[in-house]
Amino acid sequence: MTFDDVRRFLLALPGVEETTSYGTPSFKLGRKMLTRLREDGDTLVLPDVESDERAMLIEAEPAVFYVTDHYRGWPMVLARLSAAEPAQVEPLLLRRWRAVAPKRLLAAYDAER
Numbered sequence: 001m002t003f004d005d006v007r008r009f010l011l012a013l014p015g016v017e018e019t020t021s022y023g024t025p026s027f028k029l030g031r032k033m034l035t036r037l038r039e040d041g042d043t044l045v046l047p048d049v050e051s052d053e054r055a056m057l058i059e060a061e062p063a064v065f066y067v068t069d070h071y072r073g074w075p076m077v078l079a080r081l082s083a084a085e086p087a088q089v090e091p092l093l094l095r096r097w098r099a100v101a102p103k104r105l106l107a108a109y110d111a112e113r
Helices: 003-011 052-060 088-100 103-112
Strands: 016-021 024-029 032-037 043-047 076-080
Touching: 003 016, 003 024, 003 032, 003 088, 016 032, 032 088, 043 088, 052 076, 076 088
Parallel strands: none
Antiparallel strands: 016 024, 024 032, 032 043, 043 076
């Protein structure tokens, strides 16, 4: 998976904007960050992943998912894009979008599906 794959997936969702965060490319819905690319250019920061789920992801797919000490106390997991498949990352991105999307965007998105 590449960052361009992430970009295509997220920009297809209503209301998503590409911006920057900490000097790296990121995507937001309103003022809420959906994800950002870390400085290494290969790692995606995925918010809204609690520690139990994060542990399961890391155990199941250690080549893809990991966490650094910096993120350990936060509900986030890191994903190596070069090792990831879209089916591993896109559900986490969609879940984050759904968590922060206003009801009108959710209704419009669900109506299209």
